[in-house]
Amino acid sequence: MGIQASPKIWLLVLNWNGMYHLKYMLPSFLACDYDQHIHLLFVDACSTDESCDYAREIAGKKMEIHVLQDNLGWAGGNNAAIRYAVDNGAEYVVLLNNDMRFSPRWLSDSMSVFEDSPDAGVVGCKIFNDLAEFELAQIDYSMMHFEEANDIPGCCMIVPVEVFRKVGLIDEEYEFYAEEDDFEMRVKNAGYKLYCTNVPIWHFHDGSMRHFPEKKAYLAMRNAILFSRRYDPAFLTLAKTINILLCTTIKNWRKHTMTNRRYYAKNPVFNLRIFFRALSWNLKDARERGRRSPVTPSTL
Incomplete structure (x- = not known):
């Protein structure tokens, strides 16, 4: 695929009630080295705080503000932003959360991957969750x-x-969690490769969803099982479902990964209720649409 001279790159920052995070994210984001062919788009999903006003104040004319009519979740909000960017001539799209800090040359250095690897379908950076690191x-x-x-x-x-x-947009059935995994699986199945650079970026992690532990746990459980149903052998789906069950009840089990910690909302009894609701959704979906549950991404 390669990269042409001065491609039109759109940087999309999806936001919902992110005032706390924007105070460190936007100064870092706006201070980076961006060429004139790069367009910055701030996409707000019906925030009720002062996010948009703050973004307008600090960014001025450097960044376009686009307010959605509804909160469409991570998948739906990004899809709306992608369509808007493509309709306005974007050749590359960069999806960004609102709770990050950036290295000054993060974009220019990362874009060079497309010059060296024409088969690149998605390029990312090295993500740190510890600020000191x-x-x-x-x-x-x-x-x-x-x-x-x-x-x-x-x-x-x-x-x-x-x-x-070629592969469609992000599948909005996920709403939050595992949607990027599903998209990237389709990218790989289409013959592209994923590349990660050593360019450091900091991510707060779960900046919006940490205020909704029950919804976070439910979607994380439901979507992990859904993703596994679509792409894994049946025995591996069973193993992953058992892992989720263990994460809901055994404290030390969930410490292994950030994903495991998402499954734990409050206490074992409360978590088990969420687990069986997520499992029930998948069993019903499997009966209605088959074990593989066909992917239904929107298209451009």
């Missing part, structure tokens, strides 16, 4: 290198529009 990584960073990855975190994904045209 991120700051040390910034000091140590000098030259970009990259390697093929199995997955790219959805908080920062650089995607050529050509890829969206």
Whole structure:
């Protein structure tokens, strides 16, 4: 695929009630090195705080503000932003969360991957959740290198529009969690590769959803099972479902990964109710649409 000279790149920041995070995110984001062919788009999903006013105040004319009529979730909000960007000539789209800090050359260095690897379908950066580690990584960073990855975190994904045209947009059935995994699986199945650079970026993680632990746990459980049903052998889906069950009841079990911690909302009894609701949804969906539950992404 490669990259042409001065491609039109749209950076999309999806926001919902992110005032706390925008106070550190936007100054870092706007201070980066961006060329004139790069368009910054702030997409607000019906916030009830002062997010939009703050974004307008700090960004001025550097960034376009686009307010959605409804809160469509992570998948739906990004799809709306992608369509808007493509309708306005975007050739590359960068999906970003609103709870991040950036290295000054993060975009220019990451875009060079497309020059070296024409088969790149998604490019991401090295994500840090610890702020001190991120700051040390910034000091140590000098030259970009990259390697093929199995997955790219959805908080920062650089995607050529050509890829969206070929595999579709993000499947909105997920709403939150596992939607980027589903998209990236379709990208790989279409013959593209995922590449992760060593460019450091900091991510707060679950900036919006941490205020809704029950919904977060339910969607994380439901979608993990749904994704596994679509792409894994039956025995692996069963194993992953058992892992989720263990995460809801055994404290030490969930410490292994950030994903495991999402499954734990309150206490074992409360968590079990959420687990069986997520499992029930998948059993019903499997009866109605088959075990593989066909992917239904929107298209451009």
